[in-house]
Amino acid sequence: MVKLSNEALRRVVFTNLGIADPDIIIGPRVGEDAAVVRVGDKYLVMHTDPITGAVEGVGWFAINIVANDIAVRGVKPRWFLLTLLLPRNVGEDGIRVIMSDVNRALIELGGSLVGGHTEYTPGIDRVIASTTAIGIGNRYVTTSGAKPGDLVLITKYVALEGTAVLANDFGEELMGKGVSKEIINRARAFLREISVVKEALEIADIANSMHDPTEGGLLQGLLEVAEASNVRLRINIDKIPILPETRLIFNALGIDPLKSLSSGTLIATVPRNQVEVAMNRLEKLGINYSVIGEVVNGEPGIELISNGRVLEEVHGFIEDEVMRLWHLKYGE
Template sequence: MRQGKLTNAKLRELVIDNIEPRNAETVVGAGVGEDCCAVMTDDLCVVSTDPITAGGKQTGVLAIHINANDIAAAGAKPIAALVTLMIPPTAEEEQIRTLMNELAHTARPLGIDIIGGHTEVTDSVTRMVVSVTMIGKPVVKGKMFKTADVLPGDDLIMTKYAGLEGTAIIGSDFAGELGLTAGEQEQLSKIKESLSVVRDGEIAAKIEGVHAMHDITEGGILGAVCEMCEASGTGARINLSAVPVLPLTKKICRYYGLDVYGLISSGSMMIAAKDGNQVVKEMRANGVPAAVIGKAGEEGVYDLSAGSKREITPYPADELYKVLERGL
């Protein structure tokens, strides 16, 4: 493809025609020549942004989910997104169309309008890079949750299962090598549909005694616990044996020699709350699996699952990269 901006005709054909604003909050959406967009809100405006550079075949899906999940962890509902596409000259038009369909298909059931962004063909990248800025409004009017608000004595609750995003990426990109059975392929499809914590965040935001939330992304469980503790100046005592893991994730981790607790886990949320059992009860009543996996303390992060006190530190890089770098 020719470097530089897409022509107006291609911008309309490949990008804008693939999105359709539906929310009442969308005042000005994506359009040729429109450099700004606008949403109407009568509350706090919660904003987050993240790029996807290692999403493999799941790039469009993950680009929406990881940013919507950040908004959800702040106790807000995502309503609108800005999408920036950095496109290598070697890309085909069909790749752009497919990516936009993925983005729109993932955003739609979450109630998110793609309202604008930027597209550019450039040799500064060798593969498609997608960056999303997500806008949200609080579930409870005027209330926002911060990672730093964990209190000593809080129970630490995890929703769903460890390593969901890593399983989705590796399972999709290396299905042939893994020799997945029909049953495992079906489980992989369900995992791909469970990478959102928007529902988890909406439920948790309404529970009395919930103090903080954090979506579990790069670095997995180990990274998420350490990040929450560092942000809040607390410590934690974790029982890693209580962390739920799906059979397919275990198989993938055994095959590639990965530590599931350090594997990227979008689709799971860490919640700090006064009464973890109450949070688990509410989550399960709404169809969201959850488990208490530990408690916040005064200092240090330790795993107590082996009957001894073992200090936890996050890995320098997510376990996912061991597989992606091997596949290059």
């Protein structure tokens, strides 16, 4: 899967959205994680996403990826609809494995599968899973809410999702480049860390914005916050946390973890006077965090700094490094 550029979305997608409904609070916009619709005095939050770029753990990804996009709105993901498109070589045992992962993810999140569709689809050679998640709440958080003066906080480590995908789908290539089986097995377990639901719900009442960086990685996620909020993010690259397993695997393949699938990392901008509150709450959950920068006035984009010096300015659209390798391997 390779996303359309923001410019293409604006030209050919956002110009064809049907009627203007006054109850749509947030519809399709660049950088926003989920739709928000007013229902009485509450807000219905919805999001849909396909899983096309992973072979292992499809059911686990299918639930957790969309759940993250509801949670960063500050709303608990409760109801899910799942569409499974299957190649003919997937039998009942294979479907059972997928659905077992789906069930396990739902139980951990406290969610329910309420519908969907399952079929054998001609012309595909792997499972494609598309999931819709829904939640309802009294308030919501946006990607576009970042304000000058906020501090930029992220949870866990970057590229957890990308590391797990590479370890699962590129194991032989990695061993051929000298990465040990032990490192690869540890990295495969990062699949369990891709949810940001707990931390997002924990700090939703004090965050001005929250975002779930997926394709394009941390840098693309930060760019989306900057562009949606019309602000500039000054990011200290030395503060960005990267696990040793991620460094080893990404170095072996010659790609950048900052530009790679990063579900499992929550981006939040928090007022300075609330950052200590956020850190205390995350510590009680046992979730590590890093304050990596600040929100400033200026042209939307990112300043990457180190030792007080600007190393690079980042703008535009970032191609995901893991997805690029994945498509090369699978001939797409």
